[in-house]
Amino acid sequence: MSTTTLSARAPQSALPTAASLQTEARTAVARGEPLVVMVTLAGCAFCDVVRGHYLGPMQQRGEVVAVQVDMLDRRTALRDVQGHPTTGYELARSWRVRVAPTVLFLDDRGRELAERLEGMGVADFYGPYLEQRLAQARAQLRARR
Numbered sequence: 001m002s003t004t005t006l007s008a009r010a011p012q013s014a015l016p017t018a019a020s021l022q023t024e025a026r027t028a029v030a031r032g033e034p035l036v037v038m039v040t041l042a043g044c045a046f047c048d049v050v051r052g053h054y055l056g057p058m059q060q061r062g063e064v065v066a067v068q069v070d071m072l073d074r075r076t077a078l079r080d081v082q083g084h085p086t087t088g089y090e091l092a093r094s095w096r097v098r099v100a101p102t103v104l105f106l107d108d109r110g111r112e113l114a115e116r117l118e119g120m121g122v123a124d125f126y127g128p129y130l131e132q133r134l135a136q137a138r139a140q141l142r143a144r145r
Helices: 021-030 045-060 088-094 123-143
Strands: 035-040 065-068 102-106
Touching: 021 035, 021 065, 035 045, 035 088, 045 065, 045 123, 065 088, 102 123
Parallel strands: 035 065
Antiparallel strands: 035 102
């Protein structure tokens, strides 16, 4: 058994729920960072692992600007990157997200800067995949400035 194998019971590190992707993306890009959006699903154990072991701690350490969006939430109002009212459900459909968790790396116009991470995959490799995508997104962001 690998010592890096993660349990489905991840520590509960907070990840803010998106309120205005427009504001959140502008804040991230002003820091030279992509906006990391985790599309999640209530009760998803893999989402708990990604949130608790990766994105939540990275957010708390100031390494990323990250928010979460529930892919089935049809009630909670939020704003998309263009400032239009929407819901998590509508965003997930527009992004063609079919798997939770899906992690997107966006610029301030809502364009994806790196290939999205879909699902959890093999836990032992999730961290390196996440770091690779973050590096790609940061490089794309710098190249577009």
